[in-house]
Amino acid sequence: MKKPSITLLSLVANFLCATCAQSSFKSISIPPTISNTTSVAQFISDSSFDGPKVTNINSSSYDWWYFDAVSLDSNYSIVAVFYASPSTSFIGAESATDILEVQIRVQTPEEDVFFAVDSPSATAGKLTLDGNDITGDWEGTGSRFLGRDLTCYNVTFDSDAAEELGISGFISMTSIAPPHYPCSPAKEGVNMELFPHVGWANAVPDAETIIELNINGTSVSFTGSGYHDKNWGDVAFDHAVTSWYWGHGRVGPYSLVWFDGISSNGTEYTSGYLSEKGKILGTTCGSTVQVRPINATYPPGLGSDPDGFNITIDLGGGKVFEAIASGDHVLLNEEGAYMRWSGSISGGFRENEETYTGSSVFEQFTF
Ligand SMILES: *[C@@H]1O[C@H](CO)[C@@H](O)[C@H](O)[C@H]1NC(C)=O
Ligand SMILES: *[C@@H]1O[C@H](CO)[C@@H](O)[C@H](O)[C@H]1NC(C)=O
Ligand SMILES: *[C@@H]1O[C@H](CO)[C@@H](O)[C@H](O)[C@H]1NC(C)=O
Ligand SMILES: *[C@@H]1O[C@H](CO)[C@@H](O)[C@H](O)[C@H]1NC(C)=O
Ligand SMILES: *[C@@H]1O[C@H](CO)[C@@H](O)[C@H](O)[C@H]1NC(C)=O
Ligand SMILES: *[C@@H]1O[C@H](CO)[C@@H](O)[C@H](O)[C@H]1NC(C)=O
Ligand SMILES: *[C@@H]1O[C@H](CO)[C@@H](O)[C@H](O)[C@H]1NC(C)=O
Ligand SMILES: *[C@@H]1O[C@H](CO)[C@@H](O)[C@H](O)[C@H]1NC(C)=O
Numbered sequence: 001m002k003k004p005s006i007t008l009l010s011l012v013a014n015f016l017c018a019t020c021a022q023s024s025f026k027s028i029s030i031p032p033t034i035s036n037t038t039s040v041a042q043f044i045s046d047s048s049f050d051g052p053k054v055t056n057i058n059s060s061s062y063d064w065w066y067f068d069a070v071s072l073d074s075n076y077s078i079v080a081v082f083y084a085s086p087s088t089s090f091i092g093a094e095s096a097t098d099i100l101e102v103q104i105r106v107q108t109p110e111e112d113v114f115f116a117v118d119s120p121s122a123t124a125g126k127l128t129l130d131g132n133d134i135t136g137d138w139e140g141t142g143s144r145f146l147g148r149d150l151t152c153y154n155v156t157f158d159s160d161a162a163e164e165l166g167i168s169g170f171i172s173m174t175s176i177a178p179p180h181y182p183c184s185p186a187k188e189g190v191n192m193e194l195f196p197h198v199g200w201a202n203a204v205p206d207a208e209t210i211i212e213l214n215i216n217g218t219s220v221s222f223t224g225s226g227y228h229d230k231n232w233g234d235v236a237f238d239h240a241v242t243s244w245y246w247g248h249g250r251v252g253p254y255s256l257v258w259f260d261g262i263s264s265n266g267t268e269y270t271s272g273y274l275s276e277k278g279k280i281l282g283t284t285c286g287s288t289v290q291v292r293p294i295n296a297t298y299p300p301g302l303g304s305d306p307d308g309f310n311i312t313i314d315l316g317g318g319k320v321f322e323a324i325a326s327g328d329h330v331l332l333n334e335e336g337a338y339m340r341w342s343g344s345i346s347g348g349f350r351e352n353e354e355t356y357t358g359s360s361v362f363e364q365f366t367f
Pocket of ligand 5: 154155156169170172
């Protein structure tokens with residue numbers, strides 16, 4: 001009579017252990033001020049695609065979660081960035097000591113910069129991770145994000161929770177393009193460095209996106225192409241980077257993401273991604289990808305102001321994708337060191353006759 005019950009108990013124990021081992025639930029709280037200790041950044045991928053990649057954000061490290069969306073006529077856009085970064089690590093951050101803020105910019109047909117806010121400092125950056133599900137709550141800012149399985153993301157703003165935010169509503173994305181790292185699809189054990197000391201994980205290269213906002217009593221709603229990635233590093237961004245071109249676009253049936261930058265020692269690094277109907281056609285880096293400014297010199301100098309970018313990705317097998325992104329709307333211009341645009345994009349495979357059009361968000365850093 002005893003034997004079966006022992007067997008049963010050990011079965012139950014085994015089952016419980018298996019359940020425990022499978023559950024990867026983790027709760028992380030990023031403190032609101034910089035750490036005085038050494039930061040540790042992770043650059044080889046593990047099973048957590050969108051989780052934090054730096055422990056101890058100190059005066060030379062950073063970690064951030066970036067979201068944007070642009071309407072297909074590029075008359076509307078929104079960019080929202082959840083920072084864990086002091087201004088000493090990343091020039092776009094506001095404070096040298098308080099690392100947690102959310103920056104939001106909205107473009108409408110009336111104005112390229114219709115709304116711009118730096119949220120109040122958060123009291124904590126509360127993250128929960130469970131497999132590839134993630135929540136991020138920058139407490140006290142009225143801003144959070146919730147992601148399910150790298151597929152659906154909802155970024156929400158609530159000015160009832162923080163009046164200074166001045167914006168309420170959401171960005172709701174359903175991904176149509178699989179995630180990737182600089183040189184490969186999402187998998188464990190691969191390099192996540194775009195550059196020495198700069199990491200990149202692109203959870204959502206393109207998404208069907210619904211945006212509903214209330215800005216000071218004005219309602220702003222649109223649909224379009226959404227995007228989400230994260231960057232991090234363990235050396236001040238402007239010490240690692242000399243120049244940087246990045247962008248993404250929806251070009252007809254294709255989802256395109258590009259990167260081409262020069263590191264602090266003068267070496268060029270690139271990354272190119274193309275997908276169609278939920279399948280990756282190519283995710284490559286190195287000499288197969290080239291991005292060059294239009295109507296501006298390359299390499300870029302401080303204050304360089306191109307009209308757009310020419311993106312070329314060689315996917316192998318004689319398939320070369322080319323696109324031109326046009327800087328129709330200037331969304332941000334930081335003293336020549338940083339520019340962000342939205343605009344139309346057109347392109348297609350070089351060997352095909354057909355060209356497609358769509359919309360795009362892209363940026364340039366020059367130091
Ligand atoms: C960090 O160092 C500064 C100056 O060295 C000190 O004032 C501050 O209290 C330290 N902060 C922590 C969290 O230890
Ligand atoms: C921050 O961490 C880096 C390593 O990632 C280290 O080199 C640097 O000295 C640290 N800075 C401070 C102020 O502790
Ligand atoms: C969107 O922009 C195009 C030109 O870029 C313009 O012709 C059109 O009227 C705009 N649409 C709206 C709704 O403002
Ligand atoms: C919203 O209101 C704030 C405070 O009154 C003002 O500073 C800001 O310019 C307004 N924004 C828009 C887009 O109207
Ligand atoms: C996103 O969040 C907002 C605000 O909480 C909610 O109204 C909306 O239904 C959510 N969307 C999705 C797809 O969950
Ligand atoms: C620049 O740094 C990279 C990575 O450390 C190295 O492979 C490359 O040889 C360096 N290039 C020059 C010109 O020093
Ligand atoms: C580059 O400049 C030429 C000449 O001014 C102009 O015709 C062309 O439209 C510009 N290219 C872009 C992408 O704006
Ligand atoms: C874009 O770059 C490719 C490759 O360098 C070149 O063949 C093409 O002519 C360029 N297109 C434009 C419009 O500048």
